[in-house]
């Protein structure tokens with residue numbers, strides 16, 4: 001049986017058989033039809049919720065990052081580079097059941113803006129393959145370097161996905177201090193914000209507990225992207 005279909009059926013069974021709420025990051029989920037193939041930069045400005053997102057994993061620092069998030073009881077979304085997933089399969093398989101959402105940063109982490117539709121489709125297909133057996137269907141793709149074209153959106157649309165960008169970017173990859181990262185996020189936080197961070201930079205890990213504390217103090221709820229964009 002196709003792994004994605006099996007995971008969907010399993011998720012449905014769990015949802016039906018258990019009166020407790022089932023983790024929204026697990027099981028069968030689809031985007032609302034109006035969002036398929038769209039480019040999304042933020043959630044609903046009327047809801048006091050934000051999504052932390054982490055690009056460029058999985059990697060050697062991901063476990064540390066997950067430990068911080070678990071300690072703070074905060075959900076987050078991870079945009080994984082497909083060609084790195086196999087090296088961290090065991091860790092990634094556990095993430096959906098821990099409240100973390102796994103999405104795709106495409107397969108080779110390349111600039112997609114100059115690639116043909118067929119090349120974009122290959123990136124999408126390889127990304128899906130890399131996530132097979134991880135217990136979660138992909139719903140979002142995030143283009144590396146924010147370089148994409150209408151062909152990228154088309155390739156995502158064909159598989160029922162959307163392009164997920166962000167509206168808060170502290171540029172944590174650029175070598176800035178932990179305090180600068182923290183200020184860049186906390187000073188711009190707003191309803192429906194999608195925050196772009198990376199899970200392979202030491203200063204991001206240092207800044208993260210303070211970012212979470214300050215955002216919690218302001219009263220925001222942390223959600224994953226599929227929670228942010230589910231039909232309400």
Ligand SMILES: [Zn+2]
Pocket residue numbers: 055056105109144145
């Ligand atoms: Zn990246």
